[in-house]
Amino acid sequence: MSHRLAHLGLALILALAAHGQQRPGARQMVRVQGGAYLPLYSGKTGKTEVKAFEMDIFPVTNADFLRFVQDYPEWSRSRIKPLFADSNYLRHWQGDLAFDPAIARSPVVNISWFAAKKYCECQGKRLPETAEWEVAAKASQTQADAGSDPAYYQYVLNWLTKPSPAVLPRVGSTFRNYFGVYDLHGLVWEWTWDFNSALSTGESRGNASLDNTLFCGGGALGSGNMTNYASFMRFAMRSSMKAKYCVPNLGFRCVK
Amino acid sequence: MKTPVTLFFILSMLLTSCREDPEEKSKACCSKETAEKVPGERSGESLFHLDQEWTTQRGKTLRLEQFRDRIVVAAMIFTHCESACPRIVSDMKRIEASLSEEELRKVCFLLLSMDPERDSPARMNAFALEHGLGPDWTLMRSSASSTMEMANVLGVRVQKLEDGGFDHSNVIHILDGEGVIRYQHHGFSEDTEPLVLAVREFLDSE
Numbered sequence: 001m002s003h004r005l006a007h008l009g010l011a012l013i014l015a016l017a018a019h020g021q022q023r024p025g026a027r028q029m030v031r032v033q034g035g036a037y038l039p040l041y042s043g044k045t046g047k048t049e050v051k052a053f054e055m056d057i058f059p060v061t062n063a064d065f066l067r068f069v070q071d072y073p074e075w076s077r078s079r080i081k082p083l084f085a086d087s088n089y090l091r092h093w094q095g096d097l098a099f100d101p102a103i104a105r106s107p108v109v110n111i112s113w114f115a116a117k118k119y120c121e122c123q124g125k126r127l128p129e130t131a132e133w134e135v136a137a138k139a140s141q142t143q144a145d146a147g148s149d150p151a152y153y154q155y156v157l158n159w160l161t162k163p164s165p166a167v168l169p170r171v172g173s174t175f176r177n178y179f180g181v182y183d184l185h186g187l188v189w190e191w192t193w194d195f196n197s198a199l200s201t202g203e204s205r206g207n208a209s210l211d212n213t214l215f216c217g218g219g220a221l222g223s224g225n226m227t228n229y230a231s232f233m234r235f236a237m238r239s240s241m242k243a244k245y246c247v248p249n250l251g252f253r254c255v256k
Numbered sequence: 257m258k259t260p261v262t263l264f265f266i267l268s269m270l271l272t273s274c275r276e277d278p279e280e281k282s283k284a285c286c287s288k289e290t291a292e293k294v295p296g297e298r299s300g301e302s303l304f305h306l307d308q309e310w311t312t313q314r315g316k317t318l319r320l321e322q323f324r325d326r327i328v329v330a331a332m333i334f335t336h337c338e339s340a341c342p343r344i345v346s347d348m349k350r351i352e353a354s355l356s357e358e359e360l361r362k363v364c365f366l367l368l369s370m371d372p373e374r375d376s377p378a379r380m381n382a383f384a385l386e387h388g389l390g391p392d393w394t395l396m397r398s399s400a401s402s403t404m405e406m407a408n409v410l411g412v413r414v415q416k417l418e419d420g421g422f423d424h425s426n427v428i429h430i431l432d433g434e435g436v437i438r439y440q441h442h443g444f445s446e447d448t449e450p451l452v453l454a455v456r457e458f459l460d461s462e
Contacts, residue, residue, distance in 0.1 A: 082300040083409060113408060121401075196408060197415040243408035 029054040030180040037131040050135045056253040057181050058171035059107035059188060062099050068119050075115055085112035088246040105170040107188045107251035113243035116191045116252040125254035127193040132255060139178035156230045159186045164249040191252040195238040303409055304435040310396035313380035320435060326364045327458050328431040332412050334371035335383040340426050345387055347445050354452040360392060362459055368406055369397035370414050370422055432458045
């Protein structure tokens with residue numbers, strides 16, 4: 001009985017917390033100016049030109065995602081189809097509509113690409129292309145392109161060397177970049193629309209050792225920008241993912 | 257004596273839907289049949305859960321569920337592809353050639369375009385003619401969003417290249433009658449026998 005009451009209490013707090021927030025559709029987006037993106041392993045010298053786009057300033061939070069699940073219960077933990085998510089889907093929640101209120105404003109993780117895509121579509125938005133995400137993520141607090149700023153690079157690298165904390169900090173807890181976007185580095189990894197375009201060489205297709213090669217760093221020799229170990233790590237993460245995977249340090253945000 | 261013959265006749269008519277006009281079949285019986293299926297009974301892994309519309313080389317619109325109760329041999333390709341895709345198609349044709357007429361009644365060959373911008377129905381139809389793909393073959397394309405979703409349920413990696421082409425994984429997939437991926441062959445096959453055996457195994461279990 002007391003167990004049930006505790007759950008009720010949790011749900012109540014949760015509901016209050018959720019109502020205290022703005023509707024996610026109204027959440028702030030900012031304009032990210034376009035730019036050039038040189039994909040790793042492109043095997044070409046050509047850069048991809050990215051057009052200007054609008055980006056969510058924060059990653060999607062647990063509270064945001066709760067509202068989505070309330071509206072689309074087929075995306076709840078108990079009802080999601082195994083086609084669209086592995087068994088780790090929202091595993092940090094206590095149930096279909098319940099999680100520790102302390103993480104309401106933390107980025108939602110344990111989320112599959114399918115769920116992230118659906119969420120963005122239901123907001124009238126979409127997942128960022130990898131090129132878009134990378135262009136936005138090149139910006140430091142003061143520069144649109146901080147690619148050649150060693151201090152910025154070191155900051156990004158430092159986060160990569162730290163294990164993820166057990167409880168993820170709130171969104172907005174890392175720095176606000178030149179465009180006004182928060183948390184592109186330092187909080188969670190993020191899904192991109194075309195994460196599955198991370199293929200290294202033709203010879204490696206279907207080769208199970210590919211991921212290891214990338215993670216150990218040996219494969220970096222074929223990269224377009226060998227000095228950027230951080231973007232190399234992101235490439236490795238993307239190439240190791242499948243769309244139904246749900247992992248505890250991978251979230252997402254939307255663009256339009 | 258007459259009944260089993262009639263039954264056989266009706267059954268064989270029902271099982272030739274790959275060759276029929278897809279739209280007519282969906283009008284005739286599929287939608288009702290589908291509606292009567294309890295969603296929970298379907299495998300959660302079924303590709304029929306995808307909410308997608310595809311357009312074939314014959315200009316017909318269909319959903320993947322159209323292939324319910326068929327064994328589907330499928331691959332993602334693009335018709336401008338000059339190297340890998342013709343080889344994939346040729347592997348699939350070898351599978352077709354290894355199956356008996358009776359087995360082929362329950363098998364469909366499906367080519368899903370990863371290049372919806374350029375693979376118009378006319379273009380796909382020309383590709384089918386050029387490669388001698390018979391009535392059991394369906395080529396189809398969808399929106400960019402559905403195409404990406406399909407690549408992701410199939411585990412196919414696709415990277416668009418500057419020249420308009422694609423780098424992509426070469427995979428032949430076999431789906432059972434419930435739309436579940438039961439077998440995937442990565443790369444080209446010197447020997448298509450394992451794929452043929454897989455098709456037969458799923459035909460038997462249908």
